Amino acid sequence: MGNTVLLIEDEPNIIEAISFILARDGWQVKTHSNGHDAIRAVREHDPDLIILDVMLPGKSGYEILEQIRADPDYGEISVLMLTARGQVKDREMAERAGVSRYMTKPFSNADVLHAVRALAGP
């Protein structure tokens, strides 16, 4: 597996912080910050793993996840979802949409690193 992560998130300072820690951990980080054309960004950057925020301008993370899962080239990719809502209902929705892992804000840097490493596999 390669080491490119695509971070789809609209909060600039979260983008900066996560990019920084992932880059320090040896990842190639690409970012994208709106929902409309998220799927195009996936094709363009050809990532190995995606970190996806649920509340994005233009399109919800669930819809983007469904598009990703329906895509012939990226249907199997690992997706880590970030959300500010920890409700059971949201978690279920994410699971139905086919999320690989789910994280609730506010998370720690160590949580993110741990999740990304676990998704990347041994």
Next chain:
Amino acid sequence: MTGSSIAGSRIRDRRQLAGIRQTDLAREVGISASYLNLIEHNRRRIGGKLLLRIAGVLDVDPSVISEGAEATLVAGLREAAGDQESRGVELDSVEEFAGRFPGWAQLLTDTHRRNVELERSVESLTDRLAHDPHLAESLHEVLSVVTAIRSTASILADTRSLEAEWQARFHRNINEDSQRLAEGAESLVRYLDAAPGTEADIKSPQDEVDAFLDAHGYHFPSLEAPDDKDEDRVDQLLAKDRLLKSAPALKIAHDILNRYQADAGRVPLKPLISAIAVSGVDPAELAMHFGVDLPCMLRRLAMLPSEAAGPTGLLVCDASGTLIMHKPFDDFAVSRMAGACPAWPLFRALAQPQIPFCLRIRQAGRAVEPVTAVAVAEPVAAARYNSAPILRSYMLLMPDRQGHDRAQEPEEVGTSCRICPRGDCAARREPSITQDGF
């Protein structure tokens, strides 16, 4: 209406309860059995010493016979007993309780109403928290900023030998975010402080409008002025009001008052009062006399001062059966919370729009006078193929009328299933908690 005219029924009930024969009671109080029979069937009024003597023989407080229990009080008690699902409430003596301890009964009824209101407040507050978009948005904002700060702060704290350039950048980010966090938290607090606020947010708009109309006695002299239609007068009236707080309530009241003003223009007050003085309160007759549709006349009669048209009640519903206006009437109990009875003419009229009904009805249960109900439904929008039925049904309630109407036996209708004693009812939705009739 619930006054002495049915004292006879109560004497009969009491006598039977005590197991005294009519002839024996008549002899004891010194009247003929046939006269007592007339009294017991409410054909002769009773008062004064005779009432005291009868009460004495029956061993009850005279007020139990003379005043009886207010029908609405009894209905309120039944409702309270129903909602509590309480076993062991002596439902068969509800009227006796209301009659003997009217103060306590009223207190219990009021407490129950308050309880229902509070439950509704809690529901709407819970609902508000769960579905409030503004609250969700604010919390999301706060959590996002907290996440950014936490992440950035831990980079600053944990990264050894962080380049000066990055350090400066993260410091700046934290500073920005902490400012946003402060603003977000502040707006959240401001919102929560203001949110539940007054009761206006919690009461339904319909409740507010009912309170408003009630406070004015359902009559608005300033809208009766005969000159041309003046929108401002409705606005002036609403501007002075303090009962209507929410925007939806204001809108509903505005619509009602505009219609009131239009109705008053078509059926002016003075000629209407004169016509009533001549021919009495016959809605269909009066509608024809003034050349207006029946719903207009029903609304008009419901909004007259009671000196002019006697006491009146009004129920208005849409095609879904949802009550959209309710002017209470003494002998006809209505509970918005518990639901209505499909036997009411109000709902029959929905099935045959524009065909008026005039019926003597009596709500099941004892000590309730019959009432005269005039109902009609009208379309309020032009008909289209396959469109939803846009109807409005009106039912005017009046005291039981004298004269030829008496020929029709009053038809028994219910209040709401849970507290309705009618046993053989095909329209029943749920079992009744009252035992009489089964």
